[in-house]
Amino acid sequence: MFEGREPIYVQIAEQVRAEVLSGVLGEEEQVMSTTQYATTYRINPATAAKAFAELVDEGVLYKRRGVGMFVAAGARGRLLAEHRARFFTEVLDPVLAQAAVLGITADQLARHIRGSAADSSAADSSTTDSATEPEGDAR
Amino acid sequence: MSGYPVAARDLTVRFGATTALDGATFDLPAGGLHGLLGRNGSGKTTLLSTLAGLRTPSSGSVLVDGVDPFENARVMGGTGLVRESGDLLSDASVRSNLRLLGDIRSTWHADRADELVDLFRLDRRKAVSALSRGQRSALGAVVGLASRAPLTILDEVYLGMDAPTRQLFYDLLLADVIEHPRTVILSSHLIGEIEHLLERVVILHAGRVLLSDEVDALRAKGVTLTGAASAVAAAVDGLTVVATRDLGATRQVTVFDDLDDARLARARSAGVDLGAVPLQDLFIHLTGEESR
Numbered sequence: 001m002f003e004g005r006e007p008i009y010v011q012i013a014e015q016v017r018a019e020v021l022s023g024v025l026g027e028e029e030q031v032m033s034t035t036q037y038a039t040t041y042r043i044n045p046a047t048a049a050k051a052f053a054e055l056v057d058e059g060v061l062y063k064r065r066g067v068g069m070f071v072a073a074g075a076r077g078r079l080l081a082e083h084r085a086r087f088f089t090e091v092l093d094p095v096l097a098q099a100a101v102l103g104i105t106a107d108q109l110a111r112h113i114r115g116s117a118a119d120s121s122a123a124d125s126s127t128t129d130s131a132t133e134p135e136g137d138a139r
Numbered sequence: 140m141s142g143y144p145v146a147a148r149d150l151t152v153r154f155g156a157t158t159a160l161d162g163a164t165f166d167l168p169a170g171g172l173h174g175l176l177g178r179n180g181s182g183k184t185t186l187l188s189t190l191a192g193l194r195t196p197s198s199g200s201v202l203v204d205g206v207d208p209f210e211n212a213r214v215m216g217g218t219g220l221v222r223e224s225g226d227l228l229s230d231a232s233v234r235s236n237l238r239l240l241g242d243i244r245s246t247w248h249a250d251r252a253d254e255l256v257d258l259f260r261l262d263r264r265k266a267v268s269a270l271s272r273g274q275r276s277a278l279g280a281v282v283g284l285a286s287r288a289p290l291t292i293l294d295e296v297y298l299g300m301d302a303p304t305r306q307l308f309y310d311l312l313l314a315d316v317i318e319h320p321r322t323v324i325l326s327s328h329l330i331g332e333i334e335h336l337l338e339r340v341v342i343l344h345a346g347r348v349l350l351s352d353e354v355d356a357l358r359a360k361g362v363t364l365t366g367a368a369s370a371v372a373a374a375v376d377g378l379t380v381v382a383t384r385d386l387g388a389t390r391q392v393t394v395f396d397d398l399d400d401a402r403l404a405r406a407r408s409a410g411v412d413l414g415a416v417p418l419q420d421l422f423i424h425l426t427g428e429e430s431r
Contacts, residue, residue: 005362005415007355008335035317042309043335045317046171047355097408 001041008043012051020060020071021079027071031061141170142322143217143290145190147348149199152185158346159185162199165341165351167324169204172316172336174354175326176418177343178426183326184222186343187292190324191220203290216245219288221279223295227267233278234263237285244286252285258307272299280308284315291323298329309336334418344426354418361416362398364406365391374406381424393424 002011019025034052038045052069055061060075099109145167152160160182167173177183188194189201192208192215200207208214220226227236233256241247256263259277261270270278276299283293297305313336316323325333330340334354342350350357364371368390375392382393393416403413 002335003415005358005413007359009355038317039310039314041335042313044172044338044354045313046338047335050355094408101410 002043008047009051009054012037012041012043012048013054016051016055017060017079020075021083023076025071027073027075029071030067031069031071033068141289141320143204143214144169144202145290145322145324146202147186147190147199148202150186150189150196150201151198152182152189152194153197160189160196161346163343163346163348164199165348167322167339167341169322170320171338172312172323172325174330174333174337174340175324175343176328176330176340176422177326178328181343181426182346183343184294187220187222187294187324187326190290191215191218191292193220214290217289218292219244219246219283219286219290220292221283221286221294221296223276223279223298227278227282229268230266232264232266233261233270236267236278237263237281240282240286244288246287246289248285248287251287252281255281255284255311258311259304273301273304276300277304277308280311284311287315287319287321289321291321292326293323294326297325298327305332309333312336328422329419330422331417331419340418342422342425349425357418357421358415360397361393361395361421362403363391363393363414363416364411365389365414366406366409366411370406370409370411374402374409374411381421393420395421395425 002008004011006014016025016031025031031052032040034045034048037043037048037052041048052061056063056069059072060079061069062072063069096109147163147165150160150163151158163182163186175183175186185194189196190203190208192203192211195209203211203214203218206214208218228239231239237249237252237256241249241252259274259281261274261277261281265274267275267278276296279293279296280300283291283296297308300308309332312323325337327333330337337354339352340350340354340357341348364374366374366389368385368388371390371392375394378394378396378398380392381395384391395416407413
């Protein structure tokens with residue numbers, strides 16, 4: 001837990017955002033209090049409070065006085081839009097840079113992407129298959 | 140009650156020809172769980188004794204809740220210093236010691252002390268001198284937690300505990316400071332297990348304050364870069380390097396500096412792996428022999 005390089009409060013906020021994105025935390029669902037969070041994950045309460053304050057500022061969570069903190073309505077949609085926008089620059093661009101270093105062409109990439117997209121829609125047993133590199137593919 | 144803020148200003152303490160503290164300056168805000176980190180002989184115990192009002196500075200000052208603690212009945216009464224050696228009557232039983240503490244400490248919670256003695260499975264009838272090192276440490280933790288002092292100072296108390304007992308202690312400490320907010324200073328040279336519990340840390344080295352900052356901020360400044368020696372060398376150019384290791388053609392460099400994301404992104408695209416620097420490693424690098 002919290003092995004990353006970022007400050008702990010950034011990692012906590014990111015973890016909550018990921019849970020909202022994946023739907024593990026539903027909208028209007030109550031989240032752990034900072035106290036519960038601090039004791040469960042054994043972290044400083046001020047650090048947990050800072051993460052939750054940031055999520056409230058962003059509109060991912062909101063406070064109900066005396067009750068606790070909840071996932072805001074529309075939070076998932078907003079996070080989806082932001083993460084989609086960032087996906088190309090933050091996730092895909094480094095992959096493409098690495099592909100360029102390895103001399104993998106755009107055609108090969110496109111074929112791989114279409115292949116795994118077809119696999120995952122065609123069969124539910126293809127999850128390990130789509131992760132293998134082209135050379136390892138014996139079919 | 141949310142605890143006493145603590146400050147040191149150019150604090151110097153000399154014993155004859157020895158300078159134990161040499162111009163130490165730092166601030167710890169009220170109501171947090173903070174760490175004091177230093178190697179053996181770095182001045183930790185001298186600093187904590189001065190904060191507890193047990194000795195006077197040779198020059199400079201300390202402020203506890205805004206006042207000089209030396210011979211100040213109010214803040215000395217509100218400060219609980221627990222040392223590993225234990226400031227207890229060693230020939231008296233655990234029970235008598237706890238009763239005595241209840242008589243002299245206004246903030247003492249006898250019920251809490253009783254619960255903690257059970258949780259740590261201490262034998263109330265045993266004399267303190269008959270306890271094992273681990274049991275004496277646990278008794279120190281009981282005293283520190285049950286005193287609920289607005290400034291609670293635990294000087295190396297958990298070093299004698301075994302791993303499961305330390306975990307129990309961390310959990311109890313965290314729950315206790317959340318429920319009864321106060322200022323707690325944990326001092327040690329061993330902090331790998333507690334770095335996430337701490338809000339701020341003061342690192343002492345040879346009587347000087349090497350660092351005083353939020354643990355999260357220190358974390359953001361530390362990074363290890365691992366990769367081809369030339370790529371790593373280019374990535375760390377101009378940054379403060381605290382450790383370098385060469386493993387064949389691969390170099391691993393630990394940096395402690397203000398880091399900008401663009402530089403790190405460039406390093407990553409040049410094939411350099413970035414990793415976190417645990418506080419304990421940073422401490423070792425900053426206070427190790429090769430850095431002084």
